[in-house]
Amino acid sequence: MKKVLIVEDELLLAMMNRRIVESEGFTVINSLTKGEDAVSYAREHEPDLILMDIFLAGKLDGVSAVEQIRKFSNTPVIFVSGNSDKATRARAERIHSATFVVKPVRVDSLKELIRNTLS
Numbered sequence: 001m002k003k004v005l006i007v008e009d010e011l012l013l014a015m016m017n018r019r020i021v022e023s024e025g026f027t028v029i030n031s032l033t034k035g036e037d038a039v040s041y042a043r044e045h046e047p048d049l050i051l052m053d054i055f056l057a058g059k060l061d062g063v064s065a066v067e068q069i070r071k072f073s074n075t076p077v078i079f080v081s082g083n084s085d086k087a088t089r090a091r092a093e094r095i096h097s098a099t100f101v102v103k104p105v106r107v108d109s110l111k112e113l114i115r116n117t118l119s
Helices: 012-021 035-047 062-069 085-094 109-117
Strands: 001-008 027-032 049-052 079-082 097-101
Touching: 001 012, 001 035, 012 027, 012 109, 027 035, 035 049, 035 062, 049 062, 049 109, 062 079, 062 085, 079 085, 079 109, 085 097, 097 109
Parallel strands: 001 027, 001 049, 049 079, 079 097
Antiparallel strands: none
16 A cells, blocks of 8 residues: 655644545555654655645755655655745755645645556
């Protein structure tokens, strides 16, 4: 079964993302709020997909966390962010195997993106 790591510091959105992922038949292996926690967890548990917010609690934002993860893994990432300013979007789009979507995301659109990424 495919494993998904959710990195989102807004509890309600993390719970909604969990429901979406699980409704598609995938397993959420953890839901974290800090970029640095995501890096160490991804190294240890090797998720098949990471749903990553950009602005997070802690020292690393989502883009910086994925840049660290890229040093040891090419796990696909879906950035789900409320911030779509040009600089942030450009940083996220430079990362290989990453997709950027802007909150609020339609549930059907996110489900399709997850399915397509994991197929």
